[in-house]
Amino acid sequence: MASRRRMEDSGNRGAVGRIEAGQSITDVALFFRVHHPVISRLWKQFQTSQTVVRRPVAGRPRVTTPAEDRYIAVVAKRNRRSTSTRVASMVAAAIGTTISATTVRRRLHMNGLYARVPRVCVPLSSNPEGHD
Numbered sequence: 001m002a003s004r005r006r007m008e009d010s011g012n013r014g015a016v017g018r019i020e021a022g023q024s025i026t027d028v029a030l031f032f033r034v035h036h037p038v039i040s041r042l043w044k045q046f047q048t049s050q051t052v053v054r055r056p057v058a059g060r061p062r063v064t065t066p067a068e069d070r071y072i073a074v075v076a077k078r079n080r081r082s083t084s085t086r087v088a089s090m091v092a093a094a095i096g097t098t099i100s101a102t103t104v105r106r107r108l109h110m111n112g113l114y115a116r117v118p119r120v121c122v123p124l125s126s127n128p129e130g131h132d
Contacts, residue, residue: 011032012042012052015028015032015039016042016043016052018031019039025039025043063099063103064099064107068095068099069107069111071091071094072091072104073107073108075090075094076113081116082115082116083118084104084105085101087101087108088103088104101115
């Protein structure tokens with residue numbers, strides 16, 4: 001049996017349907033190629049709540065919503081010469097929550113865009129100071 005510990009949402013409903021039809025939890029686990037406890041937890045959840053909903057995934061919650069991600073891309077496209085820090089401040093003023101420049105860079109990168117990188121240019125002269 002493959003060592004799978006999660007199932008897709010459509011598989012969850014199918015597994016519950018098979019158990020309701022009379023198949024054993026072990027048979028359903030073999031059919032979907034997942035561990036027995038996965039199906040057992042799914043069945044217990046269905047019996048208590050009458051729904052089959054994915055459990056929350058561990059990890060850091062997203063700072064921005066998908067709509068805010070699209071707005072970041074729009075602002076960056078409008079202001080092509082802006083740095084990610086500047087785009088972050090413009091977006092923060094519009095949506096009311098602070099987001100970091102790193103978040104802006106990541107969201108732009110997901111859309112295939114890149115913020116301008118600030119560069120400090122050293123002015124060139126024909127006669128440098130101290131060298132004649």
